[in-house]
Amino acid sequence: MLSYDLRSLESHPVQVAGELAPDDPVWKEGDPRPDGSISVTGRVSKAGPGKFYFHGRLEGMLRAECRRCLGDVAEEIEDEMHLIFAEEDDADAAEDPDVYLIDARANELDLRPALREQWLLLAPSYSLCSEDCKGLCPTCGADRNVTTCDCAERSDSRWDALRGAKGGHPKH
Numbered sequence: 536m537l538s539y540d541l542r543s544l545e546s547h548p549v550q551v552a553g554e555l556a557p558d559d560p561v562w563k564e565g566d567p568r569p570d571g572s573i574s575v576t577g578r579v580s581k582a583g584p585g586k587f588y589f590h591g592r593l594e595g596m597l598r599a600e601c602r603r604c605l606g607d608v609a610e611e612i613e614d615e616m617h618l619i620f621a622e623e624d625d626a627d628a629a630e631d632p633d634v635y636l637i638d639a640r641a642n643e644l645d646l647r648p649a650l651r652e653q654w655l656l657l658a659p660s661y662s663l664c665s666e667d668c669k670g671l672c673p674t675c676g677a678d679r680n681v682t683t684c685d686c687a688e689r690s691d692s693r694w695d696a697l698r699g700a701k702g703g704h705p706k707h
């Protein structure tokens with residue numbers, strides 16, 4: 536679903552309550568897909584000749600990888616949206632990057648490509664499992680959230696020895 540008949544939109548607003556599934560054909564390879572369906576609610580109404588306005592919300596879970604420890608992260612994504620759609624022969628609309636164009640031959644307003652774009656904008660470019668994730672040891676690869684290794688200790692003591700040899704006092 537998430538497609539609405541343009542002729543009925545001309546006469547009256549339509550309530551939106553739908554789901555965008557993670558296997559919907561609108562997704563492209565490499566997209567950060569939702570974990571489960573994205574729920575979409577709101578309303579589409581006519582905003583002028585050949586123009587429509589969607590005001591609503593999307594809510595979904597994003598499954599991502601922690602940038603520091605590569606562990607699984609589930610992030611909740613939700614946002615309110617105000618989107619404008621216009622027929623592509625509207626010259627002003629065609630120049631406006633914030634307007635989604637509707638194919639002149641279309642009978643339906645398909646919200647999915649616009650929702651996909653909104654989702655991509657909302658998906659964080661990198662995720663953390665927690666603000667204080669300790670990450671992986673760059674030397675041995677151990678997950679420092681669950682285990683300890685002595686790599687850091689060893690390089691610290693080498694550093695201390697070096698500073699000691701120079702006779703300087705470390706500044707912080």
Ligand SMILES: [Zn+2]
Binds near residue numbers: 601602605663665669
């Ligand atoms: Zn992490």
Ligand SMILES: [Zn+2]
Binds near residue numbers: 673
């Ligand atoms: Zn290590």
